[in-house]
Amino acid sequence: MDIKEIQNLIKFVAKSGASEVKLEMDDIKITIKTGADDKGESTTYVQQIPMNQPVAQPVAAAAPVAEPAKEAPAASEDSKFITIKSPIIGTFYRKPSPDKPMFVEVGSKIGEGDVLCVIEAMKLFNEIESEVSGKIVKILVDDSSPVEFDQPLFLVDPS
Incomplete structure (x- = not known):
């Protein structure tokens, strides 16, 4: 398996x-x-x-x-944003390696297919790509933190 x-x-x-x-x-x-x-x-x-x-x-x-x-609906100010969630369980990393820059920052413009982060699961590094275009409004997880399946990672303003 x-x-x-x-x-x-x-x-x-x-x-x-x-x-x-x-x-x-x-x-x-x-x-x-x-x-x-x-x-x-x-x-x-x-x-x-x-x-x-x-x-x-x-x-x-x-x-x-x-x-x-x-859960209760999100606050009205967050309702216009799209939430990007973790597709797997693992460890969340904001950069490809310790000596490289972050994939995205708050305010970064993103397009479909852009790599947003990496999640390590069982020694495999899985690139998480955006399925939407827009601007990163908030990063909801700290670098090197464990994440669960379907846990919110980013808030994106699609406008």
Whole structure:
């Protein structure tokens, strides 16, 4: 199972409303917990299993549970902005390497496809590209901070 498959599984579980899913395969064991508390945080554990031990059959996904209550709508001043969210769980970096300049700053003009940041997940650095054009209004995450799936990263003014 590669990183893309794990990321897709995390996205699927988050959207399904399941509170916990366990999956065991030949050499990997994954547990994904979502909505365990009202904070909306999700936890993913990936564990390698030594090959010489017997492996259990894959466990079916848990039955979906009711979705937690949605957050209150954003303030009216933020409603005109587009929020760019993290597509994966990992560590957020604002520059490609320590000796390079930041990808974007507050006030930077961006276009579709521009790289905004990098998120490191399991030693892989994933460039996060903009899907909108506009101007960066606010950067919501500090450099080198951990981020969750669907966590807001940037506010963009599309006008």
